[in-house]
Amino acid sequence: MELSTRQKKIIEIVRRDEPISGDNIAKQLGLTKPTLRNDLSLLTMTGILDARPKVGYIYSGQTIEPLLFEELFHQKVAEIMVPPVFIKQTTSISDAITDLFMHDTGSLYVIHEVTGEFVGLLSRKDLLRASINNQNITGTPVAMIMTRMPNIVTITPDERIIDAGYLIVHQEVDSLPVVESANSTKVIGKVSKSKLLTHFISSGYEVEKNKEK
């Protein structure tokens, strides 16, 4: 079911001020009660709201599937991005591996040692490959083995979670750098496979918990 903007506003008001009469909902929206009749009856019939005589409307919370799709897939990347771990491109491979373990992260973002510009990315797989191929991981800078811009897929904070997930799945990468805007190389965050999965699973659990109430 696609809820209209007005229906979503009604739900918000009821969640905040329950129990609340239809008259008061109308007042908050600057509308008349008859205007809201269809919206209120749909929200009640679908079980999203509960109408109690002489009490008012209550948010039932048992039936949030209509909102779930939006929450799961259409929230912005900005809502779930995390701070990346940055290292300089002059860092040795062995120091980078230490950083990876110290920060318990799956990828390292590499910046230019002078300009601070984002220049590359290192995954656990890149480091594993280097550690068995290279004779001298303490003397080789990560610049030698990292994946470089512009061969890195990025995303912007205003894109949707489903777009980030699509890129991660289809480009077979562990994370996406979040850049300020489409043509910028200023990295302001990271969306990882783990973070996306945590988002889906915790949203799912939230729904289940509400159902049990």
Next chain:
Amino acid sequence: MELSTRQKKIIEIVRRDEPISGDNIAKQLGLTKPTLRNDLSLLTMTGILDARPKVGYIYSGQTIEPLLFEELFHQKVAEIMVPPVFIKQTTSISDAITDLFMHDTGSLYVIHEVTGEFVGLLSRKDLLRASINNQNITGTPVAMIMTRMPNIVTITPDERIIDAGYLIVHQEVDSLPVVESANSTKVIGKVSKSKLLTHFISSGYEVEKNKEK
């Protein structure tokens, strides 16, 4: 919205036989049309079905959120598990790393070289740690560095996707071995972070595609 079993059956019938009259739906269910009146009006009001005068009920396909939750979270682990890559515990660490790259996988499942029993698990992280700590990765068997049973969290094929996701997120592992039954160590599959994410994203895309129709 929670759809009742009868409402779900009605949707199934309409999807298969659309356009179909209310009388014919009732006949297929062995019920009378008045019995179905409330169900049909709810399904129409929520936009799941479209009622066209003199034509019948049509599945609108625009509004499958009520079913989405089940599909996303309550399918069985069996539906999304993949075959693991098995290696013997006598395999050297360097051969194991080669196997990891050859099969392009994130984890290796380790079996006993004689009994074939599942004895341990190796992640990319385990192999990376070993490759920088160990002087002799060609001469050391993976048995020395793997995570061993019973310290491995497993799941059964009849558990739900949300349970697998919960364990992966909260135990901070990359995959779960799927064992035949709760007390068995017979591994019949693997549920990975990547596979779960692919499941969520492709289900989300499926819904979006249907909405565009």
